[in-house]
Amino acid sequence: MSQVLQIVERPLNQALNELFALDQKTFFLILLSTVCIYVAVILYTRIFGKRSFSKMSSFDFAMTVAVGSMIASTVLSDSVSFLEGAVGLLVVYSLQLAAAFLRRFPWFRKLTDNEPTLLMDGQTLLRDNMKAVRVTEGDIRSKLREANVIKMTDIKAVIFETTGDIVVLHKNGANAIDDWLLKDVQR
Secondary structure (H helix, E strand, C coil): CHHHHHHHHHHHHHHHHHHCCCCHHHHHHHHHHHHHHHHHHHHHHHHHCHHHHCCCCHHHHHHHHHHHHHHHHHHHCCCCCHHHHHHHHHHHHHHHHHHHHHCCCHHHHHHHCCCCEEEEECCEECHHHHHHHCCCHHHHHHHHHHCCCCCHHHEEEEEECCCCCEEEEECCCCCCCCHHHHCCCEC
C-alpha cells in the first residue's frame, strides 16, 4: 500500500512543484514587465483622459476588457514583449478615443450604443421592456431597495441605462420629470 502512495505522491509533488515554480529570471521579468506596463497604462490614461475607464457605452466596456487582457498577456506571457503590449494598448486607447469622438454623431451612436430603456413608469412594471433587456422583477426590487425606496408610491421611473445600471428616479412632490432627462429613453 505504501508503494502505491509513493507512486501517486511523486507525480503529485512534481505537478505541485511545476505549478508553484518561479525561477529568479522569470520573477524579475514579470516584475519589470508589470512595472513598465503599469507606467504605460498610467501614461496613456493621462494622455487620453479619464474617459478611458468610464463605463458609459459598450465601447467603454470593451476598452476595459481589452486593456485588462493586454496587461495580463504582456505581464505573464513569454510570447508578448513589453513593446508589443504597449503598442497594443496604444491602439486600444486610440480606438476608444476615436469612438468617443464619433459618438457625437447620431448615426454612430445609433450603430454602437444601446438605448436606455424604461422599466417602470411610476408603480407600473413594463414587462415587455423588462423581457427585451432580460431584467427580472427581482433585479428591479433589489435596485429599488438599493435606492432606498420604501414605498412604491415613491417611484417616478426606473430606467435600464446603456451601461447595464438600473437607475431609480424618485418622486419629488408633484413635480414631473424634465423631458430632457427622458429624451433618449426607449418607452
